Amino acid sequence: MKSPAITLSSPVIRFRLRPIRIAELSFLVFLIAAMGTPLLFLLTGSFNLAAPGKPAVYGFDNWFRAFTDPGTLSALWMSFLLSVVRLIPAMILSVMFAWLIARTDMPGGKWIESACWIAYFVPDFPLVLAWILLLDPNFGFLNTLAKSLPFIDRAIFNPYSFWGIVWVHTSTGGIWFKVMLLVPVFRRLGASLEEAARVAGANTTTMLWRITLPVLAPMILAVSVLSFIRGLQSFNTELLLGTPADIYVYSTKIYDFLHREPRAYGEATALGSVFLFVLAILLFFYWRCLSGNKKFTVVTGQGYSTLRVKLGKWRYVAFTGCLFYVGVMMLLPVTFLIIGSFMRRYGFFNITSPFTLNHWHNMLADPIFLVALKNSLIIASVTAIGGILLYSALAYLLVSKRTVTAPLLESLCWIPHVLPGILLSLGVLWLFLATPLRFFLYGTVWGIAFALILADSPVTTQAFKAGLLQLGSDLEESARVSGASWAYTYRRILLPLLAPIAAAVGLMNFGSALTSISTPVLLYSHQSRPLAILLLEYSFTGELERAAALGLLITLIIGAMMLIARKLGLQLSGSD
Amino acid sequence: MKRLIMFMYVLVGFSNAWAQTKASDKEWAAVIDGAKKEGKVVVAGSPDPVMRNDVIPKFTARFGIPVEFVAGRSSQIVSRVETERASGIYSIDLYLAGPDTSANELYNDKMIDPLKPLIAMPEVVDGSKWKTGKVWFADPQEQFVVRAFSSVASLLYINTEHVKPDELRNIKDLINPKWRGKISTEDPTTTGAGANMAARLLTQVGEEFVKNLYIEQKPVRTRERRQMADWLARGTQPICLNCREDDVRPLVKDGFKVLEIFELNGAAPTINGSPWMLTVANKAPHPKAAQLFANWILSKEGLETYGKGYGSATLRTDVDESYLNPGNLPKKGVKYFDDTEWKWIVGGRHESRDKVWKILKTR
Numbered sequence: 047m048k049s050p051a052i053t054l055s056s057p058v059i060r061f062r063l064r065p066i067r068i069a070e071l072s073f074l075v076f077l078i079a080a081m082g083t084p085l086l087f088l089l090t091g092s093f094n095l096a097a098p099g100k101p102a103v104y105g106f107d108n109w110f111r112a113f114t115d116p117g118t119l120s121a122l123w124m125s126f127l128l129s130v131v132r133l134i135p136a137m138i139l140s141v142m143f144a145w146l147i148a149r150t151d152m153p154g155g156k157w158i159e160s161a162c163w164i165a166y167f168v169p170d171f172p173l174v175l176a177w178i179l180l181l182d183p184n185f186g187f188l189n190t191l192a193k194s195l196p197f198i199d200r201a202i203f204n205p206y207s208f209w210g211i212v213w214v215h216t217s218t219g220g221i222w223f224k225v226m227l228l229v230p231v232f233r234r235l236g237a238s239l240e241e242a243a244r245v246a247g248a249n250t251t252t253m254l255w256r257i258t259l260p261v262l263a264p265m266i267l268a269v270s271v272l273s274f275i276r277g278l279q280s281f282n283t284e285l286l287l288g289t290p291a292d293i294y295v296y297s298t299k300i301y302d303f304l305h306r307e308p309r310a311y312g313e314a315t316a317l318g319s320v321f322l323f324v325l326a327i328l329l330f331f332y333w334r335c336l337s338g339n340k341k342f343t344v345v346t347g348q349g350y351s352t353l354r355v356k357l358g359k360w361r362y363v364a365f366t367g368c369l370f371y372v373g374v375m376m377l378l379p380v381t382f383l384i385i386g387s388f389m390r391r392y393g394f395f396n397i398t399s400p401f402t403l404n405h406w407h408n409m410l411a412d413p414i415f416l417v418a419l420k421n422s423l424i425i426a427s428v429t430a431i432g433g434i435l436l437y438s439a440l441a442y443l444l445v446s447k448r449t450v451t452a453p454l455l456e457s458l459c460w461i462p463h464v465l466p467g468i469l470l471s472l473g474v475l476w477l478f479l480a481t482p483l484r485f486f487l488y489g490t491v492w493g494i495a496f497a498l499i500l501a502d503s504p505v506t507t508q509a510f511k512a513g514l515l516q517l518g519s520d521l522e523e524s525a526r527v528s529g530a531s532w533a534y535t536y537r538r539i540l541l542p543l544l545a546p547i548a549a550a551v552g553l554m555n556f557g558s559a560l561t562s563i564s565t566p567v568l569l570y571s572h573q574s575r576p577l578a579i580l581l582l583e584y585s586f587t588g589e590l591e592r593a594a595a596l597g598l599l600i601t602l603i604i605g606a607m608m609l610i611a612r613k614l615g616l617q618l619s620g621s622d
Numbered sequence: 623m624k625r626l627i628m629f630m631y632v633l634v635g636f637s638n639a640w641a642q643t644k645a646s647d648k649e650w651a652a653v654i655d656g657a658k659k660e661g662k663v664v665v666a667g668s669p670d671p672v673m674r675n676d677v678i679p680k681f682t683a684r685f686g687i688p689v690e691f692v693a694g695r696s697s698q699i700v701s702r703v704e705t706e707r708a709s710g711i712y713s714i715d716l717y718l719a720g721p722d723t724s725a726n727e728l729y730n731d732k733m734i735d736p737l738k739p740l741i742a743m744p745e746v747v748d749g750s751k752w753k754t755g756k757v758w759f760a761d762p763q764e765q766f767v768v769r770a771f772s773s774v775a776s777l778l779y780i781n782t783e784h785v786k787p788d789e790l791r792n793i794k795d796l797i798n799p800k801w802r803g804k805i806s807t808e809d810p811t812t813t814g815a816g817a818n819m820a821a822r823l824l825t826q827v828g829e830e831f832v833k834n835l836y837i838e839q840k841p842v843r844t845r846e847r848r849q850m851a852d853w854l855a856r857g858t859q860p861i862c863l864n865c866r867e868d869d870v871r872p873l874v875k876d877g878f879k880v881l882e883i884f885e886l887n888g889a890a891p892t893i894n895g896s897p898w899m900l901t902v903a904n905k906a907p908h909p910k911a912a913q914l915f916a917n918w919i920l921s922k923e924g925l926e927t928y929g930k931g932y933g934s935a936t937l938r939t940d941v942d943e944s945y946l947n948p949g950n951l952p953k954k955g956v957k958y959f960d961d962t963e964w965k966w967i968v969g970g971r972h973e974s975r976d977k978v979w980k981i982l983k984t985r
Contacts, residue, residue: 117983182858184856184858185856185858285845285846286844286849289809289844289845290843290844290849302811302813304697305813306812306813307696307697307723307726307727307813309697309700309701390876391855391872391873391876392852394852394855394876397876397877398876412674412675413674413679414674468698472701472705475702475705479706479708479711480709484709488711567694567698568701568702568705571692572664572691572692582669582694583669583674586668587668587669587670587671588847588848588851588866588868588869590848
């Protein structure tokens with residue numbers, strides 16, 4: 047005889063399971079089609095030895111050529127070395143920054159956070175040039191300043207070196223991206239655990255080491271994996287600073303194959319497959335770290351508090367330290383960049399009447415500019431909103447522990463992060479042209495937004511996943527017991543709690559969509575050309591000052607959006 | 623009687639020529655009408671500012687037909703077009719591509735149609751308007767690839783505050799140890815102007831010279847053209863092997879003591895067909911508009927606009943060339959090495975470039 051309770055719960059279980067299974071299946075189909083198919087196209091293509099337009103002939107020659115090319119292995123080693131050397135101090139600094147901003151009473155935290163956001167979206171190409179102006183051994187501003195001291199008689203900085211690249215990278219990519227992703231999850235960390243630790247006699251360092259960091263491990267690990275792979279793929283800085291010093295990295299080798307005439311996409315894909323291998327290893331360790339009975343829940347239905355740690359007199363020391371870092375790594379080069387956009391020739395102060403408004407005027411008067419601006423705003427908005435909707439739901443599935451295909455779903459999500467942008471663009475191009483998608487997506491702003499949403503999947507999904515892991519299941523269960531539907535629970539409980547993360551990744555995706563070049567490069571048409579492609583054209587033709595002006599304009603747009611998004615995110619979450 | 627026959631012959635010949643011109647005018651008017659009906663023309667090429675700022679506005683103002691310009695690196699454009707074509711999409715009407723892409727990709731992969739039958743604009747058909755006596759088709763069949771420019775290419779640029787022109791008279795002066803670390807070059811280890819120049823020097827001067835110049839002299843490499851121009855201006859690397867004319871022109875305007883050197887003893891001066899060669903896509907979506915643009919860009923107005931903006935010598939006789947550095951104009955009686963010659967592009971350069979890469983990679 048069945049008990050009344052079981053009779054009552056059975057339909058509920060059926061109701062709860064069915065939509066999630068449908069959602070799981072839908073995501074699986076979508077991710078296989080959207081992420082797996084381009085990868086499959088690329089991998090198949092890498093074995094095709096025939097000339098374009100000729101019947102396919104398969105073999106291993108492309109792979110053999112790619113890996114026996116002199117310099118490939120040394121370039122790979124150099125990339126690993128640079129990536130590791132950059133990652134360790136940057137992660138330590140990022141965690142410190144995020145903790146100070148989100149969990150302590152350090153003054154000016156909001157300003158420091160905003161500076162990190164702005165710094166991340168300043169285009170790196172002109173920023174690297176700004177560092178050259180500062181550090182060049184012959185004419186660098188800082189070297190000239192140093193040489194004026196009585197005990198220094200030669201240049202002490204050299205950007206064209208291993209450590210020069212590490213330094214400039216710390217400024218261009220460094221900690222900003224990591225802080226942006228870490229602050230929202232640090233902010234979500236309830237104070238109850240920390241308070242309990244204090245009651246048990248732990249000091250601030252012990253509390254940070256034993257409580258805060260382990261609880262936030264999912265996001266810290268995800269950011270580390272993302273940053274490491276991003277570091278391996280890093281390219282612009284190495285191209286400008288590495289080539290003169292004979293330092294070649296792995297991504298430079300891929301770039302060479304991609305731009306060779308005739309093109310060698312097969313070889314490029316073969317080299318790119320190393321990233322897949324690295325990702326597989328990193329994901330293995332990532333999952334191992336998060337598996338077992340570890341709990342990362344910090345937001346529950348009971349006594350949630352966000353009280354901040356009091357730093358006492360150290361709060362001003364911490365603020366000065368952060369300010370110094372932001373000042374040197376961001377304000378200094380950005381000041382040069384701003385000045386550069388108003389110079390007749392970037393960095394040449396000794397020419398007659400060196401300053402001009404022409405570059406800004408010419409940029410605004412460019413007939414393509416307004417169309418490109420409109421396109422970019424549409425693309426970026428669709429990418430930001432689409433990414434939030436899609437990947438918050440996917441992250442929910444991944445953490446729900448009710449899906450049987452979670453590892454496969456998560457692996458598929460990571461694919462865009464390991465493919466160099468231009469290869470992802472080529473894969474998506476193949477996907478569009480081989481399917482009916484070509485009729486409504488190819489060459490349109492929607493098609494570019496679609497590709498960018500795919501490109502954003504690893505960061506967005508991991509951010510939401512880390513946020514959801516912090517939420518206790520009791521919140522959702524209470525709502526359900528009270529009769530709320532899943533949609534109502536999601537809208538009224540989960541979404542407000544996830545709002546800061548949604549605002550952060552939404553804005554990040556908005557900014558990335560505005561600045562991404564490699565993803566739309568094969569997908570845009572004359573009508574759908576975005577600002578980033580215009581920026582590429584300016585750089586390609588040596589119009590550096592106009593590129594700097596456009597880069598700054600894009601940063602200003604992102605700055606404005608940041609204010610709106612933060613306001614919205616904080617309003618939704620009902621917190622400050 | 624003989625005189626009468628001669629008179630009749632001349633008259634018939636004249637009337638034929640008159641009729642041919644009239645027919646061309648009519649045919650030309652039909653092309654313009656057809657192009658207007660098609661509504662637009664899609665051109666693919668390098669993102670030169672002159673195309674965006676001068677050429678497109680002039681063409682649109684003249685014919686009222688908008689130009690959609692797909693700009694980018696040749697390799698990216700060709701990848702995209704090939705992928706589109708594999709799916710039956712034909713979006714491009716014309717290519718203004720570099721010699722390598724035109725010969726080794728567009729022509730070789732049969733992505734273009736014969737352009738010769740489409741030449742119809744009277745001032746383009748007229749052989750007297752061309753220095754070569756007719757429109758120059760560079761491909762073996764003389765049908766597909768039009769070369770519209772021929773300028774003397776600069777061999778190098780020097781900053782005369784740091785290098786006196788007298789110090790560089792022979793090409794081998796470049797391997798004088800005093801210039802070690804003072805020469806900049808576009809990275810010769812990958813495709814591009816740096817590798818092309820190294821290939822040319824290997825052919826013209828020899829392997830030992832290339833080894834000395836690119837290895838012993840420790841030239842500073844870059845892949846960013848602006849960086850080379852800045853180094854030249856500042857004098858940190860006062861000898862630039864691959865600086866571009868349009869990057870250096872503003873430096874001269876700003877008073878920097880920069881000198882363009884076209885030739886040195888020991889290496890023949892070079893001409894090339896920069897900035898582009900003209901081809902028309904097969905299965906072009908707007909065939910009449912493509913024909914109109916192809917003819918117009920080869921007209922006085924079209925070539926003058928591009929030549930002036932880019933700083934290249936056109937092959938037309940009626941283009942005012944006062945805008946050019948006289949050194950850019952090929953001189954009669956001088957034997958030039960033609961860097962855009964078909965056989966060199968499809969064969970010789972590749973072989974020499976591969977040799978250069980082998981030398982540089984086994985250092």
